[in-house]
Amino acid sequence: MDILLVERVVPEALSWLQERHTVETRPELAADPSVLRKAIYKAQAVVLPRKLAVTQEFLDFAPRLKAIARMHVGTDNTDLEACRERKVRVIHASTANVRSNAEYLLASLLMLFRRSIGAALAGDRHAEPRLGRELHGSVVGVLGLAPTAHALAMMLQSLGAKLIGYDPAVHHTAPIWSRLNIQPVPLQDLMHQADAVSVQVMYASRYQGFINDKLLAHCKPGQVWVGISRSQLFDPPALARALNDGRIEAAMLDGAEAGFASRGSPLHECQNLFLTPRLGSHTREARLRASWYVAHRIHETLTAPERGGYDPVPTGMMDL
Numbered sequence: 001m002d003i004l005l006v007e008r009v010v011p012e013a014l015s016w017l018q019e020r021h022t023v024e025t026r027p028e029l030a031a032d033p034s035v036l037r038k039a040i041y042k043a044q045a046v047v048l049p050r051k052l053a054v055t056q057e058f059l060d061f062a063p064r065l066k067a068i069a070r071m072h073v074g075t076d077n078t079d080l081e082a083c084r085e086r087k088v089r090v091i092h093a094s095t096a097n098v099r100s101n102a103e104y105l106l107a108s109l110l111m112l113f114r115r116s117i118g119a120a121l122a123g124d125r126h127a128e129p130r131l132g133r134e135l136h137g138s139v140v141g142v143l144g145l146a147p148t149a150h151a152l153a154m155m156l157q158s159l160g161a162k163l164i165g166y167d168p169a170v171h172h173t174a175p176i177w178s179r180l181n182i183q184p185v186p187l188q189d190l191m192h193q194a195d196a197v198s199v200q201v202m203y204a205s206r207y208q209g210f211i212n213d214k215l216l217a218h219c220k221p222g223q224v225w226v227g228i229s230r231s232q233l234f235d236p237p238a239l240a241r242a243l244n245d246g247r248i249e250a251a252m253l254d255g256a257e258a259g260f261a262s263r264g265s266p267l268h269e270c271q272n273l274f275l276t277p278r279l280g281s282h283t284r285e286a287r288l289r290a291s292w293y294v295a296h297r298i299h300e301t302l303t304a305p306e307r308g309g310y311d312p313v314p315t316g317m318m319d320l
Helices: 011-018 027-031 033-042 056-060 080-086 098-113 115-121 147-158 175-180 187-193 236-244 284-303
Strands: 003-005 023-025 045-048 067-070 089-092 139-143 162-166 196-199 223-227 248-254 273-276
Touching (some): 011 023, 011 284, 027 033, 045 284, 056 080, 067 284, 080 089, 089 284, 098 115, 098 147, 098 248, 098 284, 139 147, 139 187, 147 162, 147 175, 162 175, 236 248
Parallel strands (some): 003 023, 003 045, 045 067, 067 089, 139 162, 139 196, 196 223, 248 273
């Protein structure tokens, strides 16, 4: 076996790989680690779902492995140092989901501005119409300049929104702000001025609890929040207080980690907090882009002449 697919790729990309390599598709192995360890023993490349971690122990069961691929962004569950030592290439389609995530954020903003649409979609045909708001003329705070923010900025500008922004890792004089037509402002000013806040911060451990009581004290009353960043960015008790006292009218967040708003969390009873299970990247088009990218990079790795191994720093898509 050359390639083990524990996460499926689209049929077209699968057929392309099968014409060139021996491929097994075994998504059921994601729920059975012991069988997975046996299956990867002969594999040269493996495509893994987000939840499966790659550790030194995992690599010990895969002596022939040359490439580990993911269909999503992020390497926090991959031991890059262990991959480097084993000369295993780490591949992930880092920008395949940029547009789909941007459209998710835009759709979420529109839904929160026009809440009656959500009531109708939930089956309440006789809900009392709720006065909505328009994005045109609204001030949207762009918190974080991850690649998704670049696509989102163009969408929002076409609708007539005014954009202000802040990123803890990007200086306010950086040229990227003017290229995106986003006015950089201090974080406190963003909170004071924004009618809506979109969160797409590139997460790092130093940002845990970044959105806390001190920050949320400056919310413009009635703000709506949307986000695709890791939920560790939020301090749950602080967010719950802001949702309950009206500083934040509603929030829709994608892909929150387990326990973020479960029973026992201060967010559990917040009826104006809406969580979705990583829907931002879940589109046909994003999966098509990711599948073809992963397929080509795996083929490239398996057919390349021996050069002492690949640098395991993750490779991602540069063009969509």
